[in-house]
Amino acid sequence: MTKIVRFILLLTVTLFIFISFSVYFTACSETEEWQPEAAAIFQPVPPEAPVPEDNPMTPAKIDLGHKLFFEPKLSRSGIISCNTCHVVGAAGVDHRDVAIGEHGRLGPRNTPTVYNAAFLRAQFLDGRAATLEEQAVGPIQTHVEMDLTPEEAMERLEKTGYRPYFREAFPEESNYFTFDNLAKAIAAFERTLITHGSPFDDYLQGDREALTEDEVAGLQLFMDNGCMSCHNGPLLGGQTFMLFSHAAQQEGDDMGRYNVTGQEADKYVFRVAPLRNVEMTYPYFHDGSAETLEEAVSIMGTSQLDRRFNEQEVNQIVAFLKTLTGEFATVPHPVLPR
Structure with missing residues (x-):
């Protein structure tokens, strides 16, 4: 192999290495450019959601909200719970085009995820609820979803044995067994659903x-x-x-x-x-x-x-x-x- 041929091969290899490194460092610089x-x-x-002053989070309240989120007796049929549509094991949704409620009634919209909902400016796809507390009681009362009145919901919870859990979750209140506190407990639990x-x-x-x-x-x-x-x-x-x-x-x-x-x-x-x-x-x-x-x-x-x-x-x-x-x-x- 002549010196000229060896020189050409060495030059070719050198250029190849130079171009390869140039491409690599250009790609890296472009990646770094987008990060800031x-x-x-x-x-x-x-890692944590903001907590409203009028609904501080406690382990007892979160535990009550956890139970209520999965409680089917909050629906007229006793079959549907919050978790039926906002399935915590399926990213907080039901993977249906639109939600299905009592007696197979179809809701008008797709189910939004409950995960990270604590950071939203407004709840529901039309923003009709400002807070998680306000959102929590909507489906329970809606005809196409769970179809219960507040009075019926609390009566069912009373018969089921929930009163002690409400007392533990709201120890400073004399009138602790209320529909408003049901909403506060569910909202407290939902504020733990962060990814x-x-x-x-x-x-x-x-x-x-x-x-x-x-x-x-x-x-x-x-x-x-x-x-x-x-x-x-x-x-x-x-x-x-x-x-x-x-x-x-x-x-x-x-x-x-x-x-x-x-x-x-x-x-x-x-x-x-x-x-x-x-x-x-x-x-x-x-x-x-x-x-x-x-x-x-x-x-x-x-x-x-x-x-x-x-x-x-x-x-x-x-x-x-x-x-x-x-x-x-x-x-x-x-x-x-x-």
């Missing part, structure tokens, strides 16, 4: 290796195309209301927040969906009309962003969204009073 920008727009899920510790949380806190190259590319698409304008903060959404309609909707369908306010501007306006654990909360949208995350991303692109994502872009955004799945603590079925 993302950290300024999103935040990790806090922090996702790969994206790790990334936001400085672990640049927490996301893969495709996941970072999905984050970049998510930010570059304006998804973050609505889906931001710790939950990537859940704090604002936006107009949303798509091809699956028909004239006369659910008009969202308009049903609460009666204002023309609120027709087809819904609470922006929080995206934490979105991989596990299918089907999607208020009507459950998108079966897969890929379908939901494509619809959001065309209906909200006037942007048609190609297959690779959809897959990368979905890869990013899957990094939002946090850690679920085991929630056992409690032993109920009988």
Whole structure:
């Protein structure tokens, strides 16, 4: 082998190594570039929820709320509980298009997850309840859901043997066995349903290796195309209301927040969906009309962003969204009073 040939081979190998390292460090710098920008727009899920002054959390109250969340006697048939629709073992949803209540009655909307609901600005997809306490008593009284009056609910709990649990949960109150305290107990339990510790949380806190190259590319698409304008903060959404309609909707369908306010501007306006654990909360949208995350991303692109994502872009955004799945603590079925 001549000196010229050896020189050419050495030069070729050197150039190959140089180009490889350049590509690697460019990719690393791009990954690092997105981390601080993302950290300024999103935040990790806090390990604890804010607690209202008028409903401090105690072990006894959380225990009572845990029991009440699983208590089927809070429904007219004695079959349906809060956990029937907000299944704690299924990311807090029932995976149905719309919820099913008493006697197989269909609710008008898809079931939102109960996980991380303590951080939401308003409860229900139309925001008709401001707090978890207010939300907790709604389904119990709604005809298509559990269909009981407050009086009937408390009478059933009295007969079942719940009074001592209420006394322990609200020791400073003389009139402790009330429907309002039922709501406070359920809300206290729901404030423990938090899923922090996702790969994206790790990334936001400085672990640049927490996301893969495709996941970072999905984050970049998510930010570059304006998804973050609505889906931001710790939950990537859940704090604002936006107009949303798509091809699956028909004239006369659910008009969202308009049903609460009666204002023309609120027709087809819904609470922006929080995206934490979105991989596990299918089907999607208020009507459950998108079966897969890929379908939901494509619809959001065309209906909200006037942007048609190609297959690779959809897959990368979905890869990013899957990094939002946090850690679920085991929630056992409690032993109920009988």
